[in-house]
Amino acid sequence: MNQFPENFLFGAATSAHQVEGNNAYSDWWEFERIQKLDPSGAACDHWNRFREDFDLARALGHNAHRFSIEWAHIEPREGEWDGFALSHYEKVLEALRERNIIPFVTLHHFTNPVWFTKKGGWERNDAAERFARYVEHVIERLAPKASFWMPINEPWVLVSNGWLAKKWPPGKRSFIGAWRAWHNLLDAHKKAYGVIKRYAPNSKVGFNVAYAAFRPTGRKNPLDKFATTLARYQDTTAMLNRVKYFMDFIGLNYYRGFSVSAIPPFIKELGERKTDLGWGIYPQGLGQALHELWHYQKPLYITENGLADANDSQRPRFLTDHLKQVLDALHDGIDVRGYFHWSLLDNFEWADGFSPRFGLVAVDYQTQKRTPRPSAYLYRDIIQSHRLSVS
Ligand code: FCB
Numbered sequence: 001m002n003q004f005p006e007n008f009l010f011g012a013a014t015s016a017h018q019v020e021g022n023n024a025y026s027d028w029w030e031f032e033r034i035q036k037l038d039p040s041g042a043a044c045d046h047w048n049r050f051r052e053d054f055d056l057a058r059a060l061g062h063n064a065h066r067f068s069i070e071w072a073h074i075e076p077r078e079g080e081w082d083g084f085a086l087s088h089y090e091k092v093l094e095a096l097r098e099r100n101i102i103p104f105v106t107l108h109h110f111t112n113p114v115w116f117t118k119k120g121g122w123e124r125n126d127a128a129e130r131f132a133r134y135v136e137h138v139i140e141r142l143a144p145k146a147s148f149w150m151p152i153n154e155p156w157v158l159v160s161n162g163w164l165a166k167k168w169p170p171g172k173r174s175f176i177g178a179w180r181a182w183h184n185l186l187d188a189h190k191k192a193y194g195v196i197k198r199y200a201p202n203s204k205v206g207f208n209v210a211y212a213a214f215r216p217t218g219r220k221n222p223l224d225k226f227a228t229t230l231a232r233y234q235d236t237t238a239m240l241n242r243v244k245y246f247m248d249f250i251g252l253n254y255y256r257g258f259s260v261s262a263i264p265p266f267i268k269e270l271g272e273r274k275t276d277l278g279w280g281i282y283p284q285g286l287g288q289a290l291h292e293l294w295h296y297q298k299p300l301y302i303t304e305n306g307l308a309d310a311n312d313s314q315r316p317r318f319l320t321d322h323l324k325q326v327l328d329a330l331h332d333g334i335d336v337r338g339y340f341h342w343s344l345l346d347n348f349e350w351a352d353g354f355s356p357r358f359g360l361v362a363v364d365y366q367t368q369k370r371t372p373r374p375s376a377y378l379y380r381d382i383i384q385s386h387r388l389s390v391s
Contacts (some may be wrong), residue, residue, distance in 0.1 A: 003332035004386040006196050009063035009102060009338030010379075012057065012360055013304050015074070015109035015153065018347040019046035026072035027117035028350075031169040036193045038353025042390050044345050045368050047088070051095050053370070057344055057360060058099040060376050061383035064339045065096055066303055068153065069142075071134050072113040086141050091336035093145040104251070104303065104340070106208070107135055107192060109153040110350070116387070117170055122162075131319035132191035135183065136199075143200035150251050150303065151192035154210040155185040155239060167351050186242050193246040207247040208303060209236050211293065213257035213285025215270070223262035231260050231267070232292075240296065251303035251340070254322075257285030276308040281318060287325035294334045302326065306342035308349070308356035315360075315375035320388050327388065342380065345370065 004010075017023045021042040032039045046053055057065055073085035096103045106300065112121055116130060124130070148344025152158075161168040163178035170177075193205045216224035216233045240250075256279050257270035286305065293300055305322055309315045319341070329336050334350065346359035354365060360376035363369070382388060 002387060002389070004327065005330070006386070007093070007337075008386065009064035009103070009301070009340075010103075010383040011062040011066060011338070011340045012344035013104075013340040013342050014046065014344050014347065015068040015106065015247075017043075017071035017109065017111045018046040018343075019049055019345055019351070021045045023070060023072060025076040025115075026111040027114045027121070027169040029072075030114050031171065034062050035171070037130075037351060038348075038355075040348045042368075043348050044365075045141050045225040046345070049368065050092050053345065054095050054099050054101060054370065056337050056370060057101060059060065059380075060372060061380040062101060062344075063383070064102040064104060064338055066104040066106065067092065068109035069138055070111065070112060071116075071131075074137060075113055075134050077120075078113075078115045081137055086138070090142060090145065093140075093142060094219065095160065097145070102148070103319050104148045104150065104301070105142075105146045106150045106153050108151060108188075110158055110357040112169070112350065113213045117270075121170055122136050122158075122184050123177050124184070127181075127184040127288070128187040128191050131188040132195055135192045135195045139196055143196070145201065147203050148206065148249075149192075149203060150208045151189045151196075153208050154184055154253060155182065155189070155208075156235060157210045158185065161350075162176075167180065172174040177331045179248055185240070186239060189243055190246045191338065193243075206249040206251040206301065206303075208244050208253065209239065211236055211252045211254050211289045213254070213270075213282065213288045214260050215257065215288070217259045217268070218264070219263035221262075226261065227262040227266070228260040231258075244296060247296075247298060249299040249301055249337075249387035250296060251301050252289055252293060253287050253304035254286045254302060255305065255307075256280060257282035257348060273312065273314065274312055277352065279307065281307065281321075283318070283321035283325050285324050287328055290325070290329040290336055291332070294329075298335075300334065300336045301338040301340070303340050304334070304341065304342040305336075306358050310357040312375050316378050317375065318376055319379055319382070320386075323382060323388055346362065 256382040271282035
């Protein structure tokens, strides 16, 4: 297959805390201060500039856009609902519709209201109910304005960074805490699925996973193969098995591949070429991910894929190599329906701060000036022709 289907969705993704700015009621805001991290501050000021950013997305050919709604804005204090914040997101959705851009809405992208985290956060027994209450507030009002929803972004990434690696809030190392948070996040996904379906039965609710590609170091070594199966199970299968009856599609975020062995060093990153963050570039892993996830027989959307590359030296090839994997998967009969590059804009990359540059569009944080990188135009040409070979 050398052409994308007519109705294929092409866009880019962002998340609230990483681009909006001034997320002062969130646990991340406080964490940045306490840990003396690069403060997210005004970020890309996308809260005020979303219209011009969507103008750019439109000019760059995007027909879909993924963004997240910030719980800490909607419920800044426990039980207090900020109507102004809800109207804001209503305007965001209207702005996308006016530009014929289909929204994919994430309801939780790593950040929580600080009151929630202080009261035990995702470890609490009633965490999923609290989240479902927030979702209901959003959905009551916004359901008619979007058809694609993803309740929770990358649950396992949140758990491993927050409860095992101590890199993200709540900054703990606790296996019991990690287990409880994991369990509650999946429960929250299921509850949110129910709430969304109640208000908007025709909407599509997806489960989002960070999908690393794993391959056994010794291709025929049974121990390496077993280790790979275990890694797969722990990373995604365990979650997908729990939510498989509560998903209309899978949103997969693909960045990296690893070879796995039964003896130390157990795991080794694949890909000779490296991004600015030192991550290996391994496009075949995206093809592998699509094949493996097709096991669930649900439509697949690549809801994130990208790289830190400040001078845009690798992004053009990265884009075409990964999109080629998508075309091959389509050719093999896999139902892939969309691709969202991470990210539309340079943004706040969590504990790594502002230095990694993931944007199709460069942001000057002093002036907030936006400048599309050459790869943004390459992507536009691919979108316009629905083909990779454009010259
Ligand atoms: C993903 C996150 C996203 C961004 C990229 C680089 O794990 O969902 O917010 O940080 O990595």
